[in-house]
Amino acid sequence: xxxxxxxxxxxxxxxxxxxxxxxxxxxxxxxxxxxxxxxxxxxxxxxxxxxxxxxxxxxxxxxxxxxxxxxxxxxxxxxxxxxxxxxxxxxxxxxxxxxxxxxxxxxxxxxxxxxxxxxxxxxxxxxxxxxxxxxxxxxxxxxxxxxxxxxxxxxxxxxxxxxxxxxxxxxxxxxxxxxxxxxxxxxxxxxxxxxxxxxxxxxxxxxxxxxxxxxxxxxxxxxxxxxxxxxxxxxxxxxxxxxxxxxxxxxxxxxxxxxxxxxxxxxxxxxxxxxxxxxxxxxxxxxxxxxxxxxxxxxxxxxxxxxxxxxxxxxxxxxxxxxxxxxxxxxxxxxxxxxxxxxxxxxxxxx
Ligand SMILES: C[S@@+](CC[C@H](N)C(=O)[O-])C[C@H]1O[C@@H](n2cnc3c(N)ncnc32)[C@H](O)[C@@H]1O
Numbered sequence: 001x002x003x004x005x006x007x008x009x010x011x012x013x014x015x016x017x018x019x020x021x022x023x024x025x026x027x028x029x030x031x032x033x034x035x036x037x038x039x040x041x042x043x044x045x046x047x048x049x050x051x052x053x054x055x056x057x058x059x060x061x062x063x064x065x066x067x068x069x070x071x072x073x074x075x076x077x078x079x080x081x082x083x084x085x086x087x088x089x090x091x092x093x094x095x096x097x098x099x100x101x102x103x104x105x106x107x108x109x110x111x112x113x114x115x116x117x118x119x120x121x122x123x124x125x126x127x128x129x130x131x132x133x134x135x136x137x138x139x140x141x142x143x144x145x146x147x148x149x150x151x152x153x154x155x156x157x158x159x160x161x162x163x164x165x166x167x168x169x170x171x172x173x174x175x176x177x178x179x180x181x182x183x184x185x186x187x188x189x190x191x192x193x194x195x196x197x198x199x200x201x202x203x204x205x206x207x208x209x210x211x212x213x214x215x216x217x218x219x220x221x222x223x224x225x226x227x228x229x230x231x232x233x234x235x236x237x238x239x240x241x242x243x244x245x246x247x248x249x250x251x252x253x254x255x256x257x258x259x260x261x262x263x264x265x266x267x268x269x270x271x272x273x274x275x276x277x278x279x280x281x282x283x284x285x286x287x288x289x290x291x292x293x294x295x296x297x298x299x300x301x302x303x304x305x306x307x308x309x310x311x312x313x314x315x316x317x318x319x320x321x322x323x324x325x326x327x328x329x330x331x332x333x334x335x336x337x338x339x340x341x342x343x344x345x346x347x348x349x350x351x
Pocket of ligand 1: 009010011012013014015031032033034037052053054055069070071072073092276277278
């Protein structure tokens with residue numbers, strides 16, 4: 001059965017799109033206050049319940065397995081008001097914390113800007129510990145996930161039932177040269193991005209930005225997309241000799257959404273430029289990490305664990321294995337030797 005998700009501060013639903021694409025999660029409710037975002041959610045997640053203001057939301061324990069939330073970053077972000085996690089907007093973290101305490105989800109995923117590292121991460125980790133949650137965190141940059149956008153974000157995974165000392169949910173231990181190769185390849189592919197299709201290929205482009213100064217810089221990488229006044233010339237692209245704004249459809253593609261995500265929602269041009277959301281491939285990757293962790297944590301004693309989600313048990317002579325499915329036992333065609341040589345074979349419990 002899929003893990004039930006409550007997507008808080010839903011925006012246009014990037015968290016839900018990324019998590020649902022793993023096949024392991026299903027969003028049962030959103031919580032979003034802005035009307036134009038609600039229109040986008042209604043179009044793309046038909047029939048899913050939407051709560052409005054988080055400050056009025058109250059929950060029963062265990063109605064949801066997973067909470068997600070990129071709480072407002074205005075007071076934390078370098079471009080913002082600098083009031084930190086107690087500021088008027090970013091202070092909504094306290095509401096998120098209140099709901100985790102009330103709803104007791106198995107997992108909570110928290111996202112925010114890079115500046116959180118120096119402006120509040122320790123408070124969030126302390127808050128989570130105070131309500132009984134273990135937590136682990138990392139920093140991911142969208143440009144390493146196949147989209148040519150520099151977007152560094154802090155991701156925290158909080159776990160109700162504890163994180164065993166030998167767990168490495170974010171797989172930090174795998175960050176060495178050989179295992180990082182596929183990521184770096186996807187990074188390089190990102191630089192040959194087709195602005196129209198939203199995919200890497202031989203087309204080249206120049207992204208020019210004056211996000212934090214009056215100087216334009218030429219780079220193949222988009223700067224971090226943020227809420228924009230569509231009248232300002234901030235994110236520009238030079239393609240085939242023509243300089244123009246990055247359009248809302250392209251902003252969607254740079255975030256890993258389908259290009260028509262905002263179509264037919266009745267949004268004004270101005271509203272379309274305020275939508276940016278999560279980077280979908282990054283969220284999907286995090287969903288897969290949680291899936292792997294969740295399957296392993298809930299596997300029965302004596303089972304061996306596969307990353308595709310199947311448990312295997314060894315028979316007495318340890319030459320064959322069998323697996324259980326829906327209470328029935330089936331003999332497996334794989335010998336133990338074969339299992340040991342499989343790459344996705346994570347943990348063989350012998351004897
Ligand atoms: C950083 S954005 C989240 C982006 C989102 N995860 C996405 O993929 O689009 C924060 C969101 O919180 C919403 N928000 C702000 N105050 C809120 C409140 N009191 N209750 C519910 N949502 C709120 C904002 O409208 C905004 O869409």
